[in-house]
Amino acid sequence: MEHLSYRHAVRRRATGSKRKALVGVVASGNLEVLVERVLPDYMCEVDIRTAAAGFGEIWRLVVADFVERRSPGGLKLSINDGGARPDMVSLRLAQAVRAVEGGHL
Amino acid sequence: MNSDAPWWSAHSWFGASARERVRGLLDADSFEEFIGPEHREMSPHLRVFDLPEQFDDGMIVGRGLLDNAPVLIAAQEGRFMGGAFGEVHGAKLTGLLRAARDIRSMPVLILFDTGGVRLQEANAGELAIAEIMRAVIEARLAGVPVVGLVGGRAGCYGGGSLIAGCCSAVAVSEQGRISVSGPEVIETNRGVEEFDSKDRALVWRTMGGKHRRLIGGAEMYADDTVPSFRDAARRLIERAPPMNVATLAAEQYRLVRRIERFGACADAVDVWRSMGATEPQAIPALAYQEFVALADRLEEPAHEAR
Amino acid sequence: MRLDEILASLFPNGHEVVLDHGLISGHGKLPGGAAVAVIGVDGRTAVGIDEAIRLSANVLDVVRRGRNDAILVLIDSSSQRMSKRDELLGLSEFLAHLAKCLIFADCMGSRTIGLLYGHTAAGAFIATAMATRTLAALPGADPAVMDLPSMSRVTKLPVEVLEEKAKSTPVFAPGLENVAQTGAIEAVLDPTISLAIQVEALLAKPPETADTRDRLGEERHGRPKAADIAARVYGLARGS
Numbered sequence: 001m002e003h004l005s006y007r008h009a010v011r012r013r014a015t016g017s018k019r020k021a022l023v024g025v026v027a028s029g030n031l032e033v034l035v036e037r038v039l040p041d042y043m044c045e046v047d048i049r050t051a052a053a054g055f056g057e058i059w060r061l062v063v064a065d066f067v068e069r070r071s072p073g074g075l076k077l078s079i080n081d082g083g084a085r086p087d088m089v090s091l092r093l094a095q096a097v098r099a100v101e102g103g104h105l
Numbered sequence: 106m107n108s109d110a111p112w113w114s115a116h117s118w119f120g121a122s123a124r125e126r127v128r129g130l131l132d133a134d135s136f137e138e139f140i141g142p143e144h145r146e147m148s149p150h151l152r153v154f155d156l157p158e159q160f161d162d163g164m165i166v167g168r169g170l171l172d173n174a175p176v177l178i179a180a181q182e183g184r185f186m187g188g189a190f191g192e193v194h195g196a197k198l199t200g201l202l203r204a205a206r207d208i209r210s211m212p213v214l215i216l217f218d219t220g221g222v223r224l225q226e227a228n229a230g231e232l233a234i235a236e237i238m239r240a241v242i243e244a245r246l247a248g249v250p251v252v253g254l255v256g257g258r259a260g261c262y263g264g265g266s267l268i269a270g271c272c273s274a275v276a277v278s279e280q281g282r283i284s285v286s287g288p289e290v291i292e293t294n295r296g297v298e299e300f301d302s303k304d305r306a307l308v309w310r311t312m313g314g315k316h317r318r319l320i321g322g323a324e325m326y327a328d329d330t331v332p333s334f335r336d337a338a339r340r341l342i343e344r345a346p347p348m349n350v351a352t353l354a355a356e357q358y359r360l361v362r363r364i365e366r367f368g369a370c371a372d373a374v375d376v377w378r379s380m381g382a383t384e385p386q387a388i389p390a391l392a393y394q395e396f397v398a399l400a401d402r403l404e405e406p407a408h409e410a411r
Numbered sequence: 412m413r414l415d416e417i418l419a420s421l422f423p424n425g426h427e428v429v430l431d432h433g434l435i436s437g438h439g440k441l442p443g444g445a446a447v448a449v450i451g452v453d454g455r456t457a458v459g460i461d462e463a464i465r466l467s468a469n470v471l472d473v474v475r476r477g478r479n480d481a482i483l484v485l486i487d488s489s490s491q492r493m494s495k496r497d498e499l500l501g502l503s504e505f506l507a508h509l510a511k512c513l514i515f516a517d518c519m520g521s522r523t524i525g526l527l528y529g530h531t532a533a534g535a536f537i538a539t540a541m542a543t544r545t546l547a548a549l550p551g552a553d554p555a556v557m558d559l560p561s562m563s564r565v566t567k568l569p570v571e572v573l574e575e576k577a578k579s580t581p582v583f584a585p586g587l588e589n590v591a592q593t594g595a596i597e598a599v600l601d602p603t604i605s606l607a608i609q610v611e612a613l614l615a616k617p618p619e620t621a622d623t624r625d626r627l628g629e630e631r632h633g634r635p636k637a638a639d640i641a642a643r644v645y646g647l648a649r650g651s
Contacts, residue, residue, distance in 0.1 A: 139643075139644045139647040139648060140640065140643060140644060140647070146636070146640060149635060149636060150580065150582050150583070153576050153579065153580060154566075154568075154576070166644055166648075168648060177648060192582070192634055192636055192637050193636050193637070193640050195637070196625065196636065196637040196638075196639075196640035196641040196644070197640060197641075197644050199625070199637075199641045199644075200640065200641035200642065200643065200644030200645040200648070201644050201645075201648055203641065203645050204644065204645045204648030204649050205648070207649065208648070208649060222533075222556055222557075224556070224557060224562050224565060224566055224583060225566070225582075225583055226582050226583055227556035227557060227562070227582070227583040227584075228556060228581065228582055228583060228584075228589055228590050228592075228593045228595070228633070229582050229593055229628075229633075229634050229637065230556070231533075231536065231537060231541070231556045231595075232541065232590075232593050232594065232595045232624060232628070232634075233637065234537055234541075235510075235537050235541035235542065235595070235624075236622055236624060236625065236641075238507070238510055238511075238514070238537070238542070239514050239542075239622050240622070242511055242514045242515060242518070243514075243518070246515075246518060263533070263534070264534070264537055266503035266507075267503055267506055267507045267510065267534060267537055267538065268507075269503065269507070270503045270504045270506065270507020270508065270511075271507050271510065271511055283501075283503055284498045284502075284503065285491050285497075285498065285502045285503050285506065285533075285534045286491065286493045286498060286502075286534075290493060290561075291493045291494065291495065291498070293561070293564070294493045295493055295494060299494060299495055300494075300495050311495060311498055311499050312498055316499075317501070320499075320500070320501055321501070321504075322501045322503070322504055348511075348515065350471075350474055350475065350515075350519075353471060353474075353508075353511060353512055353515060354471060354475075356508050356511075357464070357467060357468060357471055357508070357512075360460075360464055360467075360501075360504065360505055360508060361464060363500060363501070364460060364461070364464065364500065367499075367500060368496075368500065370499070372499075373499060376499065
């Protein structure tokens, strides 16, 4: 299992007031994202646990892109990966932020 | 259900996640989870196999309201490790049932979606199932209805099917399957002549929801929607039989009679014909309403068994 | 130990236990005077609907007699019977019914003691041995959830790899020691001394009201989390 962790400074906090949310399932080609509003407003962290080792660079890019688009300040997003492709990862990260910002999927 | 019910409430039960089923089944915003994913109580046994973990270990337990009445609820995520029972997964359900036994006033809903025991934790999973079965019986002895719902992708196999057999009542949909040994296991052990696991029609005739409803393995047949399962759950809670010697004796008699009537049948079609169906081969294609009407018509007088 | 040796050691003054098509039934009197009913499976027989229905009938007979006789469940079985016919007729209900009868009998005052002396596996294991209140075993017994070659097929890992991993954890591989470590087996009896005395000692212990197998598994380091998780969910459910 590989553990990856990325911290980013962000411009804005994620809106809304929900403290936590969960999206996705740990199945083949899928992933779950647990999002918790536990960090200072200007910070974001993405922790990843994956059995597919050696894709650190791709994860770094996906996470950086996500942080740039969504500015998820205050959020810690924890991922259990079931071997998802980058586009699925991006989708789930976006869903996770939407879920904790109070919108329905 | 309320007028601004979420989109998932009309969707397929089969396609829904365990969380979506729980939220759709219970009254809006009434669900309170016990040891939710944020507690990160995951399996300690999967890392040996380099397998990914899930924060809730594939089992959601908690309480909520069903038409304003408190219920305890457990739901398996069939897409994580095939919904199989592991140590933590099983222990959550065990604890829930023991609480139900001592609280006495809240029914339990178990949303099955399982291939049986998780092989990577085989001994722990097997024992968890035995503990759960004992806890189901103790809860029922305390007067608590324990209702099983079966309609997910993994079906209700192996030890899961034994737990279902201990429940007060079971509702199953067309997509549901209930069996101790899975089709592949029977074929591997006994050959393709005995059971062709790739013959989907055979699998569904033998273990699928329609057959289980007809032969009595399930008390109700639900449509593949959340509202249909909700309705079934409500009704089965109401008519749950007590657990006593009379119930067990009735169950013994019911099962003895089943062997007498159908023990020589080669296939489900023969069973259905024997029950009085005039076009048994057409049953698999019947739509929901027609099948429910047929099943009600063919049903033996209500039994006091289970 | 063979079945006849076990019965002779349990009932030195004789017994009325018979074997028929792999199924054990009857009764005997322990030296101390206690009458016990005996049921079980011998000869590594598979437990299908025809076997389960007879076993459950015997358990219900004991319950209906109302004398609170203890029930001894002797096991040397295969797994559940794997066949189209058994599943077609609803094997899960038959096995569940057997377990229900045993658990119910115990709750009502007929203490159930399992004695695993041979093999058992999967669904048969759950419906017989694991449905007893107190499960004892004899050395040489070999319980399993699934044999390693089958596990290898399903998990797609070579048997050698599974064997290697089994060295570091008791949680998945077959075998008496592994299963005992999870908390499933209360005691391994000594075949060189009287089984009657050992079973009487088990019966003399005050009946457990709670299922303590998870605590036992924790103490033996076979199941590190089950007892705690169950207790926490219990507490949260009762607190709400």
